[in-house]
Each structure stands twice: as C-alpha cells, then as structure tokens.
Amino acid sequence: MNNILLPVAGFSGRQLTGNKINKTVRKIGDLKTIFSDQAAYGDTSPDKIVYEVESYLPVKEGTTGGLFFGITFIQPGKVGDEYFMTKGHFHKIADRAEFYWGIEGEGMLILMDKYRKTWAEKMYPGSLHYIDGYTAHRTANTGASVLSFGACWPSDAGHDYDSISQRGFSKILVQENGQPILIDRK
Ligand code: S6P
Numbered sequence: 233m234n235n236i237l238l239p240v241a242g243f244s245g246r247q248l249t250g251n252k253i254n255k256t257v258r259k260i261g262d263l264k265t266i267f268s269d270q271a272a273y274g275d276t277s278p279d280k281i282v283y284e285v286e287s288y289l290p291v292k293e294g295t296t297g298g299l300f301f302g303i304t305f306i307q308p309g310k311v312g313d314e315y316f317m318t319k320g321h322f323h324k325i326a327d328r329a330e331f332y333w334g335i336e337g338e339g340m341l342i343l344m345d346k347y348r349k350t351w352a353e354k355m356y357p358g359s360l361h362y363i364d365g366y367t368a369h370r371t372a373n374t375g376a377s378v379l380s381f382g383a384c385w386p387s388d389a390g391h392d393y394d395s396i397s398q399r400g401f402s403k404i405l406v407q408e409n410g411q412p413i414l415i416d417r418k
C-alpha cells in the first residue's frame with residue numbers, strides 16, 4: 233500500500249487545497265479601466281474585494297501540453313449599473329481554448345470574438361461552457377450571493393489583459409429593470 237499516494241491538491245467544498253495553489257485577490261482599486269461608469273467607480277471603496285481566484289498550477293506556466301485548474305469567486309455587487317466582474321482576457325497564445333463550469337450562484341459568461349462580436353451565456357450550478365480559442369472571456373455575478381465557477385485551461389495559454397484594459401469588450405452587462413442586459417459600450 234505504501235506506493236499509493238494522496239493527490240497533491242484537492243477540491244473540498246468551496247476551496248482548493250494543496251501546496252501548488254496560487255491565490256489572487258482583485259479589489260476595486262485593481263480594476264480601474266474595467267468598469268465603464270468612472271464616476272460610480274470613484275465612489276466605490278478601492279479596498280472592496282470584487283473577486284478571488286484559486287488556481288492549481290501543477291506544471292510551470294508556459295509548459296506545452298499541461299493543464300491548469302482554477303476556481304473563481306465573484307462577490308455580488310455593481311459599479312453603477314454594471315455587475316461586479318472579472319478583468320477579462322484573450323489568451324496570449326490566442327488559439328488556446330478553455331472550459332468553465334458553474335458551481336454556485338448565478339452569473340453570465342461574456343464572450344467576444346476577434347471581430348469584437350460580443351454575446352453571453354448564463355452561468356448557474358452545473359452549467360458547462362466551452363470557450364473557443366481567439367475568444368475573450370469575462371464573468372459577471374448577476375445574483376445576490378457569491379458566484380463561483382471552475383475553469384480548466386492549457387498551461388501555455390497565458391493571458392492578454394492589455395487588449396481588454398485598452399478597448400474593453402464591445403458590450404457591457406448592466407442591470408436594467410432588475411434584469412441583466414448586454415448593451416453597446418459608449
Ligand atoms: C484563466 C481563467 C480564469 C480567470 C479568472 C479571473 O485562463 O480564464 O481562471 O483567470 O476567472 O479572470 P481574469 O480575467 O482576471 O483572469
């Protein structure tokens with residue numbers, strides 16, 4: 233029996249455990265160019281946590297052929313009418329795809345192709361999302377509780393955040409009459 237090892241990482245309840253887990257916290261103050269209503273952004277405390285990511289990185293970032301696994305937790309909230317959301321990115325190696333799946337709460341996966349066409353898919357516990365290569369992706373919490381979702385992506389994909397922080401997505405997800413709706417970015 234002594235050649236049988238426990239896995240080096242685990243997923244217990246809401247948390248990833250193990251020694252190759254990377255944790256990232258994104259606060260309002262880290263998301264300056266992300267939200268479109270800059271006046272409302274300025275009125276929100278920079279220390280407020282918007283989302284956290286726990287990632288299991290079993291191989292070195294950039295390794296071809298490996299996989300990464302992560303859980304993202306987005307707090308409920310809005311900046312103006314726009315829901316709390318992730319920064320969003322294309323992958324640096326642009327053809328790399330990714331899976332997302334909903335774990336708890338409700339939200340939207342916002343997708344934008346290389347021609348800047350933007351659409352969204354509903355996220356809920358058990359929803360499964362295939363994100364094709366060349367497609368920018370960000371997630372928004374449209375509910376009243378934490379939205380968490382899993383992700384699995386190639387270890388050489390990398391992240392291109394600059395394209396999004398400079399030009400954003402072509403549409404934004406806002407609350408209108410109590411409902412999430414995608415509207416053109418001004
Ligand atoms: C990684 C994957 C997710 C995001 C996370 C936070 O490729 O898509 O783990 O990193 O949801 O989003 P962002 O846009 O801040 O990386």
Ligand code: ZN
Pocket residue numbers: 321323330369385
């Ligand atoms: Zn990604």
